[in-house]
Amino acid sequence: MKKDKINFSYESLWKYIIRPTRYNYSEDLLGPTNFYYRGKVYQRKDYELLSSMGYTMKCSFVEPEISYRPKDEMPLVLYLHGNSSSRLEGMRMTEELLKRDINLFLIDFPGCGLSGGEYISLGYHEKDDVGVIIDFIETLPGVGNIGIWGRSMGAATTMIYAHKDPRVKAICVDSPFADFKKLAKELTLKYANIPNFILETVLSFIRNTIKKKNGMDINLLKPIEAAKKTFQPALFIHAKNDELIGYQHSNDLFEVYKGPKFIKLLDEGGHNSRRPTKITKQIGDFFKKYLNIDNLDFLLDEKETILDLEEKEGNEENKINNIDKEEGDMNTIQKNIIASQDKHLKNIEQNEKEHIEHMKSCLLKINPKDINSNG
Numbered sequence: 597m598k599k600d601k602i603n604f605s606y607e608s609l610w611k612y613i614i615r616p617t618r619y620n621y622s623e624d625l626l627g628p629t630n631f632y633y634r635g636k637v638y639q640r641k642d643y644e645l646l647s648s649m650g651y652t653m654k655c656s657f658v659e660p661e662i663s664y665r666p667k668d669e670m671p672l673v674l675y676l677h678g679n680s681s682s683r684l685e686g687m688r689m690t691e692e693l694l695k696r697d698i699n700l701f702l703i704d705f706p707g708c709g710l711s712g713g714e715y716i717s718l719g720y721h722e723k724d725d726v727g728v729i730i731d732f733i734e735t736l737p738g739v740g741n742i743g744i745w746g747r748s749m750g751a752a753t754t755m756i757y758a759h760k761d762p763r764v765k766a767i768c769v770d771s772p773f774a775d776f777k778k779l780a781k782e783l784t785l786k787y788a789n790i791p792n793f794i795l796e797t798v799l800s801f802i803r804n805t806i807k808k809k810n811g812m813d814i815n816l817l818k819p820i821e822a823a824k825k826t827f828q829p830a831l832f833i834h835a836k837n838d839e840l841i842g843y844q845h846s847n848d849l850f851e852v853y854k855g856p857k858f859i860k861l862l863d864e865g866g867h868n869s870r871r872p873t874k875i876t877k878q879i880g881d882f883f884k885k886y887l888n889i890d891n892l893d894f895l896l897d898e899k900e901t902i903l904d905l906e907e908k909e910g911n912e913e914n915k916i917n918n919i920d921k922e923e924g925d926m927n928t929i930q931k932n933i934i935a936s937q938d939k940h941l942k943n944i945e946q947n948e949k950e951h952i953e954h955m956k957s958c959l960l961k962i963n964p965k966d967i968n969s970n971g
Contacts, residue, residue, distance in 0.1 A: 610802045614715040614810060616680040618708060619944065625684055626656060634695060636664040645732055648724035651706040651713035655729070656683055657736065658690060659699040669740035671887035672699045674729060676750025678771070678868070679716065680944050682709030688870065689745065692880035698743075698887060701733055705749075717812040718776060719753040719819070726757045734763070741765040741887040745879065748772070748841070748867065755819035755849065759826035766886035767826075768879050770833040771867055774845040776817035782842065820849055827855040829886045831879060833862070833871065840867040858882070868945035 629640045643655040659670070673693055675686030683702035693700050705722055706713030716722070726744070733739055743766040746754035751772035758764050773779045777799065784795050803814050830853055834846035843861055850859045860875065871879075 606798070606801055606805070609798065610805045610809070613802065613814070614717060614806055614812065615707070616716065619680055619682050619684075621682060621684055621709065623710070626687060630661075633691075637661045638664075638694065643732070645703075645728060647706045647711075647713065647721075648728055649706060649713065649721055652711055653706060653725065653729075654683065654704040654710045655732075656702045657699070658694070658702075659738075665738065666697050669738050670697060670699050671740045671743065671883070672701055672733065673743045673745050673883055673887075674701045674703075674726070674733065676703070676722075676726070676744060676746035676753050677705065677708070678748030678750055678944070679718070680708070681748075684709070685747070685944075686745075689876065689879075692876045693883065696880050696884040698880070698883055699739075701729070703729060715810040716749065717810055718749050718814075718817055719756045720812040720817055721810070722749070722753040723757040726753060727761065730761065730763055741889075743767065743883050743887050745883070746770065746772070752776075752817070752819050755826070756817075756822045758828055759822050764828055765889075766829045766831075766883060768831045768833065768882060769846075769849070770871070771835070771838060771841055772819055772832075772845060772849060773841045774818070774820040774823075774848040776814050779841060779845070780814070783840075820852060823849045823853045826853060829856040829882075830858070831882045832857065832859040833875065833879070834859075835862045835865045835867065835869060837865065838867045866945070868942075 623642075626640065626642075629642075631638055637660065638658060639661050641657045641659075643657065645653045645655055647653050659665075673689075675683070675689060677683060677685040682704045686700065686702040690700055703725075704711040705716060705725065707716040730742060733742065742763055744754045744758065744764055745768040746752070747770040751769035754767050754769050755772055758767050780799060781795060784790065784798070799814075806812050806814060832846045832850050832853075834841075834843040836843050846859060846861070850857055860878065862871070862875065864872065
C-alpha cells in the first residue's frame with residue numbers, strides 16, 4: 597500500500613471521531629413558538645450563546661407562558677444530544693417533561709446542527725459548554741432545580757460534567773461510554789481484527805492529529821473516572837443490542853457511581869433507537885421526583901433500584917393519564933413534529949451504520965508491512 601493511501605485511511609478515522617456528518621435541518625421542525633397543551637399555553641424561546649471555544653451555539657427554551665406557570669420557580673431539564681444529532685432530538689422528550697411541570701432547555705453542540713464550529717470532542721470541550729449554558733439558564737426568571745438528560749455523546753458529557761457542579765440535582769444518561777480508548781479498541785477489534793501493535797499505532801496517530809485539530813486528548817475521555825466522584829441521583833439507560841457502545845459501559849459506570857442510582861437495560865432497540873414510551877415515562881418520573889426535592893443530602897444513603905422507581909411511578913402516572921383522557925394528547929401540530937423527530941433519529945442511525953462500514957473499510961486497508969515501511 598502506498599503512503600498516501602495509508603494517510604487517507606488515517607484521515608477518515610480521525611474525521612469519524614471529531615467531524616461526523618452534520619445534521620442540518622430547518623428550524624421549522626422545532627415546531628411553533630407558541631402552542632397549547634393540557635390547558636396551558638407554552639412558548640419556545642430561541643437563543644444564541646457563545647461556546648467555551650467561541651462558537652455560536654443555537655439553543656431553545658420551552659416553558660409555559662408566565663400567566664400559565666403553576667408556581668414561581670419550576671424545575672428544568674437540559675437535554676444534551678448525541679453524535680451527529682441536534683436539539684431536534686430533544687424535542688421528542690417535550691411531552692413527558694411538560695406534563696410533569698418541568699421545563700426543557702435544548703442546544704446544538706458546536707460542530708452539530710445549526711451551531712458554529714467544525715469539530716466535536718465527545719465531551720472533552722462540551723463539558724465546558726454545559727457550564728456556559730447553566731450559567732445562562734440561571735439568569736432566566738423562575739428557574740428552580742436543574743437536571744441533565746444526555747444521550748450518547750451528551751451522556752458522556754453529562755458524566756464528565758455533573759460532579760463539578762452542585763447546581764445539577766439529577767442526571768439521566770442514555771448510552772454513555774465509560775472510557776473512549778477502551779471503546780475505540782472494542783470497535784476496532786469487532787470490525788477489523790488487526791494486531792494490537794497496529795491498533796496502538798493507529799490510536800496514537802489519531803490522538804496526535806485530533807490534539808492538533810481541536811486540542812482534545814482522547815486518552816482523557818474517561819467518564820468512569822468522573823463517576824467515582826459523582827453523587828447526584830442518576831438513571832442509566834442502555835439498549836442490550838447497542839452495536840456502537842456496548843451496554844457493559846453503562847454497567848461499568850453504574851458499578852462505581854457514588855450517588856443514588858438506577859439502571860434500565862432495554863431488550864429492544866439500539867444505540868439511536870427511539871426509547872419506548874414506558875421508558876420515557878420512567879425518566880420523566882425520575883426527574884419529577886428528584887428535581888422537586890430541596891435537600892438531597894439524605895438520599896446519599898438510599899439503596900434504591902429501578903424496580904423501586906417503577907413501583908412509585910404508578911399513582912402519579914395514573915393521575916397524568918386521567919388528565920390526558922380529559923384534555924387530549926399533544927395537538928396535531930406537535931404530533932407531526934414528533935413524527936419528523938423520529939425520522940431524524942432514523943437518519944442518524946443510518947449515518948452511524950454508514951460510518952461504521954467506512955471505518956471498517958479504512959481499518960482493513962492498514963497492515964503491518966505498510967506501518968513498518970512508512971512509519
